[in-house]
Amino acid sequence: MSIFEYNGSAVVAMVGKNCFAIASDRRLGVQLQTIATDFQRISKIHDHLFIGLSGLATDVQTLYQRLVFRHKLYQLREERDMKPETFASLVSAILYEKRFGPFLCQPVIAGLGDDNKPFICTMDSIGAKELAKDFVVSGTASESLYGACEAMFKPDMEAEELFETISQALLSSVDRDCLSGWGGHVYVVTPNEVKERILKGRMD
Amino acid sequence: MSQSIVDVSAKAGFSFDLCKRNEMLTQKGLKAPSFLKTGTTIVGLIFKDGVILGADTRATEGPIVADKNCEKIHYMAPNIYCCGTAADTEAVTDMVSSQLRLHRYETGRDSRVITALTLLKKHLFSYQGHVSAALVLGGVDITGPHLHTIDPNGLTETLPFATMGSGSLAAMSVFEAKYKEGLTRDEGIKLVAEAICSGIFNDLGSGSNVDICVITKGNKEYLRNYMEPNPRTYVSSKGYSFTKKTEVLLTKITPLLERVEITEVGEAMEE
Numbered sequence: 409m410s411i412f413e414y415n416g417s418a419v420v421a422m423v424g425k426n427c428f429a430i431a432s433d434r435r436l437g438v439q440l441q442t443i444a445t446d447f448q449r450i451s452k453i454h455d456h457l458f459i460g461l462s463g464l465a466t467d468v469q470t471l472y473q474r475l476v477f478r479h480k481l482y483q484l485r486e487e488r489d490m491k492p493e494t495f496a497s498l499v500s501a502i503l504y505e506k507r508f509g510p511f512l513c514q515p516v517i518a519g520l521g522d523d524n525k526p527f528i529c530t531m532d533s534i535g536a537k538e539l540a541k542d543f544v545v546s547g548t549a550s551e552s553l554y555g556a557c558e559a560m561f562k563p564d565m566e567a568e569e570l571f572e573t574i575s576q577a578l579l580s581s582v583d584r585d586c587l588s589g590w591g592g593h594v595y596v597v598t599p600n601e602v603k604e605r606i607l608k609g610r611m612d
Numbered sequence: 613m614s615q616s617i618v619d620v621s622a623k624a625g626f627s628f629d630l631c632k633r634n635e636m637l638t639q640k641g642l643k644a645p646s647f648l649k650t651g652t653t654i655v656g657l658i659f660k661d662g663v664i665l666g667a668d669t670r671a672t673e674g675p676i677v678a679d680k681n682c683e684k685i686h687y688m689a690p691n692i693y694c695c696g697t698a699a700d701t702e703a704v705t706d707m708v709s710s711q712l713r714l715h716r717y718e719t720g721r722d723s724r725v726i727t728a729l730t731l732l733k734k735h736l737f738s739y740q741g742h743v744s745a746a747l748v749l750g751g752v753d754i755t756g757p758h759l760h761t762i763d764p765n766g767l768t769e770t771l772p773f774a775t776m777g778s779g780s781l782a783a784m785s786v787f788e789a790k791y792k793e794g795l796t797r798d799e800g801i802k803l804v805a806e807a808i809c810s811g812i813f814n815d816l817g818s819g820s821n822v823d824i825c826v827i828t829k830g831n832k833e834y835l836r837n838y839m840e841p842n843p844r845t846y847v848s849s850k851g852y853s854f855t856k857k858t859e860v861l862l863t864k865i866t867p868l869l870e871r872v873e874i875t876e877v878g879e880a881m882e883e
Contacts (some may be wrong), residue, residue: 409641409642409644410642410643411637411642411643411644411647412645414642430699431637455868455869456868463645488816500702500703504703504752505626505627506626506627506629506630507626507631507700507703507743508626508628508631508643508742509627509628509630509631509632509633509634510630510634511630512634512637512645524793532645532647532648532673532699533645533647534647534699534700535699535703536647536648536672536702537702538648538678538679538682539682540679550676551676554676554677555877559852560852560854562851562872567696572854573852573854573857575858576852576854576858591861599868599870600868600870601865601866601868601869602865602866602868603863603864603866604863604864604865604866605860605861605862605863605864606647606860606861606862607858607859607860608858608859608860
């Protein structure tokens with residue numbers, strides 16, 4: 409079994425018109441046993457920047473704490489929030505530093521940059537950045553997610569339509585993956601508000 | 613006050629502190645992760661006035677296409693560009709690019725391709741091939757146009773035309789058949805595009821579009837997506853319609869403060 413299949417996860421982020429959405433599943437398992445159904449995979453870095461981490465849960469939490477630490481130092485020194493592109497470079501550097509003994513997680517970063525332009529990117533476990541203009545996926549359900557997003561995505565969707573699209577893509581993909589599921593957690597971020605929603609999914 | 617708790621700016625270079633844990637996990641039967649590789653076709657050739665580099669735009673994660681339009685031609689210096697085939701490439705390229713910039717400031721001269729080559733070669737050799745970056749490096753400096761290939765082990769070759777990556781054989785066949793010295797810019801671009809297309813259509817690890825970079829003395833032209841021979845057909849104009857809406861259990865709305873641009877108007881100093 410691959411190390412990424414130890415805990416199971418599914419994270420996806422999509423770009424809309426001046427907004428973005430990032431969603432994850434909620435299951436935490438130890439191989440085939442489910443031990444939690446409310447695991448937080450997506451975390452806030454600042455109001456307009458979110459990071460979703462898939463992979464080994466212990467590394468997810470450790471890496472998140474390291475990143476929050478670095479961002480707080482940045483805020484103290486620069487007196488402002490980090491831009492999403494800068495943050496992506498920071499995460500990439502932190503992951504590449506451990507090239508030969510990596511953190512076993514794959515981040516998905518989503519944020520609103522200057523002029524409220526949405527930015528999303530994902531990385532493999534050693535920090536190879538993959539910028540995309542439409543959607544990015546990560547986790548054990550990633551193959552299904554690629555297919556679902558490819559079919560359902562449309563450019564320039566408004567916040568409500570984006571929410572519906574990303575939720576349907578997430579739920580239909582995790583339904584085909586034993587290791588992820590038990591509902592969904594979706595954040596839709598526009599320049600004025602953050603809408604966090606918990607979805608009802610199949611509980612198996 | 614213990615200062616060893618968290619290392620913010622650790623010493624430069626790789627950190628090996630998770631190696632023991634990862635090995636323990638592997639011994640327990642959990643396979644190590646596979647990294648993002650860019651299967652790829654990358655080529656370069658020297659024409660009459662300079663160097664032309666070309667690359668495809670597909671990034672693969674095992675058998676899945678992770679990115680349909682990634683950028684594989686990386687900036688090293690204003691007159692030097694490099695194409696790469698793996699995740700390690702970006703890190704190595706950025707590192708050498710900053711070393712070159714510092715060198716430019718120190719010497720006050722434009723970077724030479726051979727400098728970039730030596731810096732890359734030394735780094736890759738010292739890691740004995742474990743940093744798996746295979747590169748095609750090309751540029752025009754004061755001594756003229758140069759084209760080199762670099763293996764992950766640190767082996768370098770200086771060539772008039774070169775190909776690397778999983779599609780290198782497909783592209784090399786095109787070069788071997790049609791390359792000649794003293795090509796004009798348009799002939800060179802056409803040949804490079806043909807070689808990359810050969811890689812795109814015949815190699816499974818390469819695909820999508822063709823990126824080209826033309827470097828001449830004092831000028832560079834990056835033609836991103838120069839050719840798009842694989843457009844998405846059959847796009848439904850109706851789009852997807854969801855009959856059943858997602859059931860939401862809980863909604864939490866956090867209004868955000870409006871982002872205000874603060875421009876401080878300075879007051880003139882009083883004499």
